[in-house]
Amino acid sequence: MKDSTPLLQSIHACMAADVPEGHANDSNARRLWWAALEVLQELLGSDGHASGGVWLAAPLPALYSPDLLKRFQGWVWAPQALDALHAAERSTLLPPDRRHKPDAEAEAAASCNHFQRLPLQDSDSQDPLLIVITGKLQVALALYGAEGQRQLLMRSEPDVLGQVLTLVEQRLRRDAPDQANDLQQAIRLLGPLQSSSDLAMQFWPKLAERLAGMVPTVTLQAARASDLGSDQPRAESNADKADAELSLLEAITHEVRTPLATIRTLIRSLLRRRDLPEQVLDRLSQIDTECSEQIDRFGLIFQAAELQRQPESPSALARTDLGAMLQTLAPGWEQQLQRRGLTLELKIEQDLSPVLSDPGRLEPMLGGLIDRCSRGLPAGSSLTLTLQPAGAKLKLQLLSRTPDQLESLESDNLSQEQLGPVLSWNTSTGGLQLSQNATRDLLERLGGRLTQRRDQGLTVFFPIASHC
Structure with a gap:
């Protein structure tokens, strides 16, 4: 049989x-x-x-x-x-x-x-x-x-x-x-x-x-003080090298995002079909989600490299309903975390004032924070996101807990190896992510101020629009 x-x-x-x-x-x-x-x-x-x-x-x-x-x-x-x-x-x-x-x-x-x-x-x-x-x-x-x-x-x-x-x-x-x-x-x-x-x-x-x-062989390292020496031409050479490395990183992220966007377009054309089995549609939806996550992830890397090369470029901020944005994005994050056996809990106070930020760039940045805080967590862990007033600002906080209920957001900091001003490499998981400095710089461009401590998790303060 x-x-x-x-x-x-x-x-x-x-x-x-x-x-x-x-x-x-x-x-x-x-x-x-x-x-x-x-x-x-x-x-x-x-x-x-x-x-x-x-x-x-x-x-x-x-x-x-x-x-x-x-x-x-x-x-x-x-x-x-x-x-x-x-x-x-x-x-x-x-x-x-x-x-x-x-x-x-x-x-x-x-x-x-x-x-x-x-x-x-x-x-x-x-x-x-x-x-x-x-x-x-x-x-x-x-x-x-x-x-x-x-x-x-x-x-x-x-x-x-x-x-x-x-x-x-x-x-x-x-x-x-x-x-x-x-x-x-x-x-x-x-x-x-x-x-x-x-x-x-x-x-x-x-x-x-x-x-x-x-293991990443393009170590995008900024020029070290010991390498600069006292003569100006050597300093200029190192600056040119750092600029070339950042340009290479921008090119790489572009080359990754372009085919992913093409794949996502093709997948979505198939998802509109009604003659495909449910199992196939489910798999296609998973591929679409994974493509979107990676497109956003590499988009943040591109923005971080661009910011390092052009730190003085202006950024226009506007009134942004951060609470509503978090509520809208939360279901997608929950699905993303569920695939890895993690849970997400939202604690958002009601009737919060709008903040000053760039909503178009803030959305993928928030997803990047979720990825940063959950990457490397064991199955069964939870991630708690809170948003509440803090004087003239709103305080967004992310805190992770492992199954034994120990706070663990920064438990693997010792496994992080800096690859320059933009990227860090987790030696325990083999994963690449934005460095803490790059994350802080991007959030500042979006109106936020990042603080990150092991005992307090990751916290970002956004200025309330009516107070600015």
């Missing part, structure tokens, strides 16, 4: 046997996954694998090297809900299905892609999986574990791979018996397989090197 079909999580569990429990969050685990794919494809690109091989992946293709896709034969377990997409849209995400497109054009496209689609059940794990078999290298990669216990699995031992391939064959026999036969035939054509049990000695050091390379 179909209910007895092995689920993909059984393959993950097989790979996780006898492996110590992981301790990573999902963001860090996926950073490991992408680095692992780069390392593996680098190893597969060597001359020793020129004869080709086979690969299986889920829930979407994992190999992306055009050369490997041409030389290797592949199978991909993909969500069945995506079958509802029109052919032109489906072809941008997954290989064409020969059963639905038997014409010559589809055959040519399928032969170019060199991998076949397999049905992914709703009950299957959504964690990424990749199995690669060549004459000289056999390996299985996967992400595994619950949030906070995530880990990258790499297994190349012959006995483990034998069990994994047995589960794969059982699944294929249920889903597509002809594809099971094709896989067996493809592996036989590889000839005698040489054990790659020593792959770990190559893989993990290369992965460590790759991760080290992913």
